[in-house]
Amino acid sequence: xxxxxxxxxxxAAELIYYGLHALQHRGQEGCGICTTDSTDFHRERGExxxxxxxxxxxxxxxxxxxxxxxxxxxSGNMGGLDNVQxxxxxxxxxxxxxxxxxxxxxxxxxxxxxEAQGSIFHTSSDTEILAHLMKMNRRKDRIDAIEExxxxxxxxYAFLILTKDKxxxxxxxNGLRPVSIGKINGGxxxxxxxxxFEAVGATFLRDVEPGEMVIFEKDKxxxxxxxxxxxxxxxxxMELVYFARPDSEIExxxxxxxxxxxxxxxxxxxxxxxxxxxxxxxxxxxxxxGYAEESGIPYEIGLIKNKYIGRTFIQPSQELRxxxxxxxxxxxxxxxxxxxxxxxxxxIVRGTTSKHIVRMLKEAGAKEVxxxxxxxxxxxxxxxxxxxxxxxxxxxxxxxxxxVRKMIEADSLFYLPEExxxxxxxxxxxxxxxxxxxxxxxxxxxxxxxxxxxKF
Ligand code: AMP
Ligand code: SF4
Numbered sequence: 089x090x091x092x093x094x095x096x097x098x099x100a101a102e103l104i105y106y107g108l109h110a111l112q113h114r115g116q117e118g119c120g121i122c123t124t125d126s127t128d129f130h131r132e133r134g135e136x137x138x139x140x141x142x143x144x145x146x147x148x149x150x151x152x153x154x155x156x157x158x159x160x161x162x163s164g165n166m167g168g169l170d171n172v173q174x175x176x177x178x179x180x181x182x183x184x185x186x187x188x189x190x191x192x193x194x195x196x197x198x199x200x201x202x203e204a205q206g207s208i209f210h211t212s213s214d215t216e217i218l219a220h221l222m223k224m225n226r227r228k229d230r231i232d233a234i235e236e237x238x239x240x241x242x243x244x245y246a247f248l249i250l251t252k253d254k255x256x257x258x259x260x261x262n263g264l265r266p267v268s269i270g271k272i273n274g275g276x277x278x279x280x281x282x283x284x285f286e287a288v289g290a291t292f293l294r295d296v297e298p299g300e301m302v303i304f305e306k307d308k309x310x311x312x313x314x315x316x317x318x319x320x321x322x323x324x325x326m327e328l329v330y331f332a333r334p335d336s337e338i339e340x341x342x343x344x345x346x347x348x349x350x351x352x353x354x355x356x357x358x359x360x361x362x363x364x365x366x367x368x369x370x371x372x373x374x375x376x377x378g379y380a381e382e383s384g385i386p387y388e389i390g391l392i393k394n395k396y397i398g399r400t401f402i403q404p405s406q407e408l409r410x411x412x413x414x415x416x417x418x419x420x421x422x423x424x425x426x427x428x429x430x431x432x433x434x435x436i437v438r439g440t441t442s443k444h445i446v447r448m449l450k451e452a453g454a455k456e457v458x459x460x461x462x463x464x465x466x467x468x469x470x471x472x473x474x475x476x477x478x479x480x481x482x483x484x485x486x487x488x489x490x491x492v493r494k495m496i497e498a499d500s501l502f503y504l505p506e507e508x509x510x511x512x513x514x515x516x517x518x519x520x521x522x523x524x525x526x527x528x529x530x531x532x533x534x535x536x537x538x539x540x541x542x543k544f
Contacts, residue, residue: 091267183251188218199217261299292337436466
């Protein structure tokens with residue numbers, strides 16, 4: 089999922105619209121924009137791509153110089169228009185809109201406690217919980233209410249909260265989900281990824297820190313509040329490995345450079361005699377370039393991805409599939425035939441993609457296929473908003489490396505170890521929980537473990 093906000097700029101909705109296009113890779117199921125003109129809120133949202141949901145007429149209705157936007161893919165929550173963000177809440181103390189990237193780990197406990205106290209939820213999304221917590225709080229001051237609500241939620245989040253005169257941007261205390269601040273046309277822009285800044289001509293200022301809330305208010309400098317007593321720098325490793333666009337800079341590292349470094353380490357740790365190096369488009373191209381550069385084996389574009397196949401793509405029938413009808417990804421047969429190929433991929437989740445690609449390359453005549461993965465094996469589920477939430481889904485939770493190699497029919501298989509992933513990112517720490525099982529937060533697996541009564 090991706091969030092974006094603009095504060096104090098003319099045509100805020102247009103800027104968000106272009107920014108959402110740049111964040112489209114983070115979610116294709118739904119998107120929305122909510123603006124405020126200081127008096128009212130205006131919102132448009134829908135299920136589909138940014139290009140499908142918005143047009144000139146809709147954008148012209150989104151008046152105001154402050155706005156937030158969201159792109160969505162469902163991660164555990166139900167789909168449907170009700171769950172498409174930004175959400176808009178009506179309340180006698182002041183309406184507000186919210187957008188969230190991430191997942192709360194204590195949502196079930198909080199939801200049960202809030203419902204027991206009379207809350208009625210409109211969606212199955214975690215995001216609504218923060219809104220209820222803010223309003224359960226009897227203190228008058230909104231900043232205090234948000235701050236206190238933030239201390240009660242646990243998990244991964246970049247929250248944007250838009251009121252008629254302010255924009256609040258909050259990041260969880262472990263910094264699991266990234267969010268950056270930029271400057272544009274005398275105002276400010278915030279985004280899950282800096283690639284959105286490039287798209288609208290904004291300049292990067294800084295990242296929001298773990299456990300920080302930044303408040304934008306008209307004619308004032310942004311204010312910052314550190315709401316978490318303890319904080320750490322545990323950004324999600326998969327942001328760098330898979331989610332983010334290569335042109336984004338996250339916490340001081342360019343995503344392409346990180347991936348290229350990963351490929352270089354793989355070449356040093358797992359060299360192999362081969363004729364060419366290829367990467368699975370799009371996220372593994374940088375890794376393949378790094379492997380090729382370090383090993384001296386030529387890099388080739390051996391796989392072509394059709395960029396125009398969307399959600400509504402009709403899968404070929406079994407008969408056509410057997411005939412080799414492949415529209416999403418195709419091998420460049422003349423390059424591959426008779427060659428020993430090193431194949432870089434960012435990660436293996438279920439293993440179906442790798443198996444499919446190895447087979448495809450062999451059918452195209454590859455003599456050998458050596459698979460190199462740009463992260464460690466995923467042994468554990470993620471509870472922080474990434475769509476791998478059960479052990480059953482993970483091939484590495486069932487098989488060791490040799491077992492996976494056999495399953496995907498590769499001639500050899502090597503994963504980048506944790507310490508080299510950190511080296512590639514040039515930082516001491518990241519969240520590596522899906523590889524190591526060391527979760528940076530409590531997981532609140534058992535019912536009723538969380539008691540919010542004392543807070544009110
Ligand atoms: P598979 O092993 O077939 O489940 O798919 C692995 C591929 O899915 C990887 O090469 C990534 O490109 C992509 N991927 C990695 N993590 C995720 C995720 N959390 N959600 C969706 N796709 C992912
Ligand atoms: Fe990212 Fe894995 Fe941590 Fe989830 S568990 S936040 S996917 S590094």
